[in-house]
Structures are given as structure tokens and as C-alpha cells.
Amino acid sequence: MSKEHSLRNRYYEIGIDGKSGRTIRLVNRLTGDDYLKSHDSGEMYKLYCLDLETGERVEVVPEGAASAKEEAAGDRSLLTLCFEGGRLAGAGGKSVKINASVRIETSDDDPESLWAIEISNQDERYEVVEALFPYFRGFYLGKTWEDDVIIYPHHAGERTLAPVREYTSERYLNFGRGATTLGQDGVFSREINYCGLASMNWMYYYDDDNGFYLASYDKDFLVTGVRVETGGPDDPWMGWGLRKYVTCGQGEVWKSNPTGVALTTDDWHWGARRYRKWIDGVIEMPDNPEYLQDETILNQCYNFKRNGVIFNRFSDIPSMYDAGKQEYGMRHMFIASWNRSGFDQDYPEYQPDMELGTPWQLAKGCSYVNENDGFVTFYINSRIFHVKSDFFNTLGKKWAMKDHAGEMYHEVYGPHEFVVLCPSNKEWQDYLIEMGTWMVSSHGATGIYLDQLGSAEPFPCYDPDHTHDDIGRFNQGYLRVLRELLARIRGINDDAFLMIENCGDIYGSYVWGSLTWNGEDYDEFYNVFKYTFPEYVQVNMCNPKRHLEGEERVQRLHRDLNRALLLGSVFWVGLDKTVTLEAEDHEYLKAAIAMRNKLNLFFKKGTFADDEGIAEKPEGMDAVRWSLGEGGDLYVISNPRRAAGGCLAVALPDGPIRGIRYFDIDGNEGPIEHEQGMRQGAEVIEILLPVSEVTAILVEKA
Template sequence: MIQTIGNSFLSLGFSSKVNNLVEIKNCITGDNYVKVVPEYPIFSLSCIRKSDGIKEVFIPVQSGEIKNTQDGINKKLEVSYYSLYSEGRSVDIGAKVIIEISDDCSTRWNIELENRDAEYEIVEVLFPRITGIYLGESWKDDIVIYPHHAGEKTESPVEEYVTDRYLNFWRANTCFKDGVYYREINYCGLASMMWMYYYDNNNGFYISSNDSDFLVTGMRVETGGSQNPWMGFGIRKYVRIRSGEYWKSNPYIIAVNCEDWHWGAKTYRKWIERYLKFDNNPPYLKNEYGLNQCYNFKKDGKIMNRFDSIPKLFKKGMEYGLRHMFIASWNRKGFDCNYAEYYPDMDLGSSMDLYNGCNYVNENGGFVTFYINARLFDMDSDFYPTLGQEMAINREDGSVIVEQYGSPVKFAVMCPSDRGWQKHLIDTACWMVKSYGATGIYLDQLGSAEPYPCYNEKHSHENIGEFNKGYLQIITVLHEKLKSLNPDSFLMIENCGDIYGSYVWGNLTWNGDPYDEYFNVFKYTFPEYVQVNMVNPRTDLCGEEMVSRFYKDMERAILLGSVMWLGVTYKFDEYAELSNYARKALSFRKKLNPYIISRRYVDDEGILGISEGLKLSRWVSEKDKDLIIVGNCNQLAGGKIVLNKDKKPKKITCCDIEGRCSDVDFSFKDNKLTINIPQSRMLYLLV
């Protein structure tokens, strides 16, 4: 039997036979997104059998009572299940799926669970799981937005997600199980947000978790591949529901419309902004546009510089106009060693040498940020058996999570929701500010590496999925403590997370081209958050490929208004052309900064057309002219852009990366403004 719920925007058809949606109809376009009858139910539960610790997956088979009610414009569908099954065995867990809709294109979903079973504990809730869909007549023109780090934009994901590049990634890769190709990454870290979007030229599909508890959340996207073309989307919550307990989820939102991904970003932003606090950083940081990153003290057992070289390295950065000095590889045994023993490495000099170096920077118009890893403990450390092991995340079987990063060193992943690790990180950061004169603290991996549930019942957290709340506690407390020590202090993190961003100044955003990286997604959703982009020459590339990549990375950083992450003390020595361009880019970015900080980034909204080979970003203000930054890294001639404009401007000013400024030619007709773009790698327009 199929139960239908809908309005003038969309219609959902729920089948009690397959326990999932068999219709997701866009009433504007007439397209039913469900092209393949789902083989998987709308939810499943992972449960641990208490007698032996074995984890089993239980699914609904036979629905119980179904209610389809209406109160004015508000409609509600409730589907109850009295027991669940796994390979013929039943478990005494009751579930209710609730779908609500009013008078717009969004639907609100919840699931209620009652664990009446004495033998099992629920630990994972996969809900909702929507499968069997693609948009329009063909899946080949569909696009998916996925919240991996600062965002991915993948065309034809049905096809792309099953290619070797996605199957062979070392993280966030495509897996294959039970006939399904899937990617699933956890929030908040590897996944920066709790929303996904799927669209073509006519149809849009949005799914999000509006979870104010910010539990560890798996963002799942799946496909049958091009031989069995369909896409699926699901959301997994890591929450322990013990025998005798009841749990109701926070809302999930599924929307059907005719919009592109910007609609999804705005919708998610509207929900989450009530939980965020903006403008938490010292005002002077708004004028920072680059930093001098120094990972060249001790690495892989080799000494490249000692602490008494800090003044020399700082002066080198100042030649580029970089007063912000970022110091890593300073700790005992150097980079990626002996975490979390954050003491100055004796081969590099004394603690006083480190203080004197930082003091030189501070007294000569600069400031220092120190690197510390916020997540790992070296398992060979003398203190791991006595301290690290107690603070480590435990899997359900009691084992710890072990990670390696291109070296023999093995690290255990610490639990940020345990008070022991929280205190260690907070105290370490405060000590760096108080003792060595640091202004900034960089917490490596905090918004980048995967969050996990923790089953260690000796820890201070109340439930298994509080990883994100732990880090949020760390950065909020640390933010206040550092401010009391130095009002100019700030935090940085690796990559990004929506709930973390309002307490940090910089998000060191990276991913890699093979991942279809699209930093515009996070930037558009949170234009207030500062991205720091890596723009060093890629030494893993050679010749023209390296040069081309360098210009592209520079272009993207400037288009996004990012802070440039430059290793000018050791990355540019052999590349005079690139070094000269880096200086020009920094000067250009400095000139842009007053326009950027007084406007809001809106990606390419309002742009009607752009010549192939050009890229742009638009920044708007109610009081001033629009800023349009144009990238043309291949220096193509004859480029044009077309934008929507209410009236013809008197003139349009253009300045390029070479320092040339002039008025440009344009035409205006029927509220369409066509601008001729000069031939330059980077330029900006005031329109």
C-alpha cells in the first residue's frame, strides 16, 4: 500500500511493501525522482549484543499502524514498526517514522525509537536513507554537492563515484558492499556540514540534519553505478540507546525544488546560524591576507633551522610583506613525532632560544602562531601507557584507533569529549601564549580528520557521539582563556567545520583536485569564515604542470578572498618566476582587502554568462559598488562576462595584478551588462 503526502510543490509516496519512498515528485517539473524501486528500507539500526559485543544491523520488515492526517495546511504521515529483523532474528525495538509538510517545498522528518530489548543496545541510526533516484531523463547531467572538507562538486556522480580515482582515495573514498557503491564521512571534521545537494538544470534535491546536539554524523552518498544508475543519500547518527531507553531524533529536512546548490547553502545557513557567534576575533586580523608558514625546523630527523634562525626567517617573510609567522616542527623530535609532548626540541635550542626568537618577531611588527596537533598521541611515547591510553578513543571492542601518516610513527586518536584530553590541549595552548609569546594557536586536524564515536565508559562524556561537542568545548574555553592572556590572540584549525568556524580566525583549507574540490560551497555558506589556502609550488609536480597548478591555486585563493599560505623561506628558492608572481599576488591581494572585508561573497550569483577559461567571484554591498574578481590564469584574449544589472553604470574601473588601472569597455541592454575583460591573469572590477 502506498501512502501519499504532498502539496503544490512536491508529492511523496511511501510504500509499506518496500518501507521506503517510491515517489518523490517535483510538482513544478512533473519529474518523479525515484527511477528505480528502492531495495533498502528508510532506516536501519546497528545494535550491539551485550553478551558478546557483536554488532548486527536490524531493519524494518513489516509496518504496523500508519496514520496520514491533516490539520489545515499541515500534513503528517506516521509509520510505526513494532519490531525489527536481522537475518530472520527479531529484536524488541519499536520505531516510528514521522514525515511532516506544510505549504512550501520542504519536508520535516523525525524518527522515534524505543529499545525494549534486554539483549541489545542501539549504537547507530541510519535515517533517512533515500535510494533509487536521479533527476530528469538522464543521470549524466546531474551534479552532487558533498560536504567533504570545504566542499566537493561532482558532475555525473553515478559514473564518477565508481571510477578508480574515487575507489582508490586514501580517505573519503568510495567503498563497495552489498551491491552498493557508497561514500560515508563523519561530521564535524571530514564532513564540514550536515547537508547535501543534488541537482540538474531543472530539478533540485536537498537533504540535511538539523541536529542541535551536533552528534557525530555520517553523511552518506551512494550509487548503483552506470550499469544500475541511481543515487542515494543517507544520514547516520552515532548515539547509544540502552535497554529501556527512548530516543527521538532532531529534525531532518528533505526538500524538492528547481534550484541549484546555492538554495541548499542558504537553507542550511538559515538553520544553523542561531547556534553560531560571529566576529569573535581581534579587528586587526581583518587586514591579514598572507602568512609565512615555517615547517622547516626539524622534520624526518633532519635539522633545517634552529630557534636562533627565527629572526632570519621572519625577515625573509617580511620581504614579501608577511608579518604573520607560522611555526611548526618545533616540538620534541620534530614534525609528526612525539605528540602530545609539546616541548621545544633540544637539538633546535633551549626554551629561552625559542622565547627570544618569538620576542624578536613580536618586537619587530610581527606575530607568531604555533602548531600543535589536537588529535594524536605517539604510541611510542613514554607517557602513552600512563596517559595517552587513558584518553584514547575506544572502539566498541575496546581497541584504540591507530593512524600513520607516511612514516613508521603510530598514533592513537584521542577523545576530545573526555576532560583529560581537553585539559591537556587547553593547558598546552595557554602555556605557549604565556611562556613563548605566541599570539595564535593552530590546532592541527581539528576540522580535518575523521570524528569517531567513543565507547570508553570511563571517559567523562555521557554518550558515544559527543566528539564534536568535545572539540567545541575545547575551542570555546580556549578562546576565552587565550583572550584573557593576550587580547590579540586567536585560534586556527586545519580545514573547516561549521560549529567551529565562529571561534577560529583561520581555516587551513585543502583537499586535492582529484576530489572535485569546490571551496566555494563552504565560502558561500559561511562568507564570514576566513579560509587560508595553500599556494606553494607543488614539488610533487614537475615543469609546466607545476607552474600551471601554481597559477590555478593562486587564482582560486584570490577569487575566494582567502589568506595565502606561503612557505617563502624554503618553497620558492628554485623558482624565480613563481617567487616574483607570489609577490605580485600578495600586493594585489592587499589592494583588494578593503573591498573584500566591506562586502559579502555571493559566488557567481547574478552572473548570466562568462567566457570559457575565465573564473570569477562576486562581492556585494548595499552601500558600495559590486566587486567582481576575475581569474584568467591562461591569459586568454577577448573574454567577456555578462551580469544582471538594474541600470547602466557611468563607468567600470578595472585594476589588474600588474598594477595597471583603467576604465573598461562595456555595453548595456535589457538589464544585461556585458563587460570586456582585459587580458591579465588576475584583475578586479568595481561595478
């Protein structure tokens, strides 16, 4: 057997050590950079198994590659590596009879290669429950790691400069979810599961010259751990892996779907486009009622009952609706905290709380909204069961997810403890579907919001009494809930729709809006999900932050509003929150709402293109482009410091220009000064920006 195997085309060279089966070279041939800078490149894969005698979870690594086969046909090449057996990780680990074969497929004119693994378990002592593949470590790009950027699919996306340093910082080590953990081996890692906490199944790592793309093309939508590792600044390298939760017992074979691995010279937009190209073949875009295109704001009402305190009753719904419509033009009333005991209590007992009024009063309140040019969405939590519920022992324990030791997954929200329910267990699915249908049928709701569905982390479930056929079917369960609930409520009301908390690419096929949030302290970058899926509607929180004061509170409100304007998001606004605003800030909120309504004409017919087409923007400003097709381009610019003298340079469109005009958040509009110029050898339009916090510039084609 040769000592090394090489796969290469004009974009890259992949080197595999013939003895160990490890990846030892990943060379970008366009830049000459070998991405593997560390001596420890990591095993090709890792398996995690249950010891069937002790119940212990153990790690199995390959012993080495026993054989390899190289094939070529036309413009495609294939390398197959066979691994015979493995061993328990650690010094002196005993042998394990679990074989694997790895296929790496390349084509001559593509920067992406496709990797797949097949596992064959011949060991009666162990059951495979997780497969980490492919697995790379030892990365950084170019001469330094300090200018490297990672795009990570936490919720709507993160963009972090120098993750080698930042992922080892206190802010990430103390992150409440998606935190960095420090392993016993001294390796820092972040790993979040898809689909929920991870909204998409791809990552991207890049600097000014190089790019690296890793994506799971898994049409089965298994629960997948999206894993990142680093040695930290003292041992600078990055590592990557995708963990599949799947069982493979003795005598069984499991074959993965392909993983894409690409070496590019592009930034993260390349990865978004490539992932979108794949997923378009396995999901469909949502088909929502046309009227929802004109909804730019909703009236979020979490102020009925919380922690035993009553703020409003069902009889107050008409006046709450009227106030929102009068103040901000809000037609969409979002009702939470209506259920027994109020918000975050007694879930999933979705019955109207008796202290708030009768079911009849709730239905009459909804009727008032519907009869006065409005519509109602009801909140339902789709994930958790309150351990204090009267039905916890009879239903909660039965429906709960179980880990490999048979223990339930516990979560705490405020002072209340819950267990996580299994969305792939048919009893719980049916309960959710029927509760949502009941709210539309009996109370006149138009929308149903499923809290936590695209936000909280998926887990594997080992309960043998549940109806799922494997441990990693969490996502398929929620897909059934969304698909069947939507069909049922549309059968009652053609205008009905679904909303979820946060984002999930496969879930977006069935929902109108995703309530998007993440955490400013954790490099949130909603543009990632918006660019990848411009058809999906984000709903962004646009309330003043209760935990902030003074100028910091004002700046955060402006930042949230401005971001929502750039992304074309729906405003999430609560009257009980905005009542605390000073007059000047309240006027800015109203101006932002007016600006959002004016922009909507263009957003409805446009496609979000992030900053593509923007050659230069002033420092301290954010700018995005919305492609209007043959109509031209719309640029939206945020200038939080209202700096004067800024110039925006944008790509010169094909064909003649009819004109360039602007409108801003201060109510100004008209033609705008511009001239042609050059940037990096390309013709551009240079536009002098007005002094306004948010400006829209329309470049119209003739």
C-alpha cells in the same frame, strides 16, 4: 490500513508504501520528475546494534509499517508511521523488539519537509548504537544521470559531475580518505563523518531542472555519517542517508532532531542558504580582533626539525621573520616542528625540542617578532598520540578513543604510528587547553593552531572510563576545547586567536582561520563552504608543489594563487618552498600578493556571493561576485590562458551606476568598456575583459 500515503503541496509529492513503510515516490511537481527511478527505494531507516552476548555489530531493518496517522492543521500536514519491531538484515533474520515511529511534516508553501525518528528499544539482547535515517535510494534526476551533480561536504566542499560513474572510478576507490567502498551487496558508497572530514551536515544533488537537498538539523551536533550510495553505471541510481552515533539500550527511547528533505528547481546555492538559515539559530559568527582583517598572507615555518633533521633553530627565528617580511611583507609567523623530536613525532609532548634551543631562546625569538610589528602562531596537534612516546602506556592508552570492540583507532603519518585521542574526555581536553594557554602566556604567542581539528574524521568512542555520556560526543568535546582555550588566551592577550586545519561549521564560531585543503583530483570546490559561511576566513596553500615538475608545477601554482584571489583567502606561503621558483613564477607570486592586498579593501566590506549575478562568462574562465551592498559589486575573474576577447555579462544592479572600472594582476587599472544587453530576458551589463590572468571589475552604484 491504506496501501499508500501521500504528502503533497505545490512543490512536491511524497509517496509512502503503507505496508513496507518505504518511500516509493518523490515527485517534483514543478517539473513532473519522479526522482525515484529504481525499483529498490530502500528501507525508511536502518539500525545498527551491538549483540550484548557476542559483542558483534548487527544490522536491524524494520519489518514494515504497522500503523499510520495523518493530521492537518492550518497550512501544515503531518504523517506519523509506526514500525513495530524489526529483524536482523539478511535472509531469515530473526525478529528484534525495537520499535520506531517516523514523523514527516510538510507545509503548503515550502519545498522542504521535516523528517524525524523516535526509537524505542524493548529488546534485552541488543543495544542500538547507530541510526541511519532518513534513508533513500533509487535516485537520479530527469532523463539521464549523466548530467547530475553532487555537492558533498568533504572538507571545504566537492562538486562532482555524474557521481554514478565517478564514485565508482579508480580515483575514488583509491582515495586515501573519504574513499568509495564496494560492499558485499555490490553497492558503492561514500560516507564521511561530521564535524571534521565532513565540514557541514548537508548535501545537494541537482541538474539543470531539478534539485534535492538533505540536511541534518541537529542542535546536539552528534557525530553524523554523511552517506552516499550508488549502483554504478550498470545499475544507475543514487542513495542518501544520515547516520547518527547514539546509544539506546533496553527500556530506553531516543528521539532525533529533524532532517530537512527538499525538492527544488534550484542549484546548490539554495541548499547552502537553507542550511545557513537553520544553523544561524544555533551558532554565532566569530568575533575576531579587527587587525586580522588586514592579514592577507602568513609565513608558514615547518622547517625547524623533521625526521631527525634540523633545518633551523630557535635562535634563527629573528632572521626567518625578517626574511619573510622583507620578501613578501609577511607579519604573521606560523611556527611548527618546534616540539620535542620535531614535526609528527612524540605528540602530544609539546615541549621545545632541546636540540633546537632552550625555552628561553624560543620565547626571545617570539619577542623579537612581537617587537618588530609581527605576531606568532604556534602549531599544536589536537588529535593523536605517538605510540613511541615514553608516556604512551600511561597516558596515550587511557586518553585514546575505543571502538565498539574496545580497540584503539590507529593512524599512520609518514613512518610514524599514532592513536586517536578522545576529545570528549576531560583529561585530554584540559591538557590541550592548558598547553595552548601556556604557549601564549610563556612564549608570547598570539595565535594557536590546532592541527587536524577540522580535518580528520570524528569517530564514536565506547570507552566507559571517559567523561562523555554517549558515544557520539566527539564534536562537543572539541567545542569545549575551542571555547575555553579562546577565552583563556583572550584573557592574556586581547589580540589572541585560534586557527584550525580545514573547516567545520560549528568550529568556525571560535576561530579566525581554517587552513583549507582537499585534493584537486577529488573535485575540490572551496566555494561551497565559502558561500555558505562567507564570514569564515580560509587560509589556502599557495606554495609550489614538490611532487610536480615543469609546466604542470607552474600551472598548479597559478591555479592555487588565482583561486585564493577569487575566494579572498589568506595566502599560506613558505620561504623554503618559494626559493625553488623560477624568476618568472616568483614574480607572479609577488604580483598575486600585491593583487590580494589591493582586493582586501573590498573583501573587508563585501560578502562572497560565488557566481550569483553572473549571467555569462567566457569558457575556461572562473568568475565570482563579491556583494558590496550599497557600494555595488566586485567581480574577480581568473583567465589562466590569458584568452583575448572575453565578455562577462553580469546582472544590472538596482539604481543608477556611477561607473565601472578595473584593475588586474599586471598592474593595469582604469575605466573599462561596457554596454547593456539581454540574457534570458533580463537586462545585463556586458563587459569586455582585458587580457590578464586575474582581473577585478568594480561596478559602483551612484
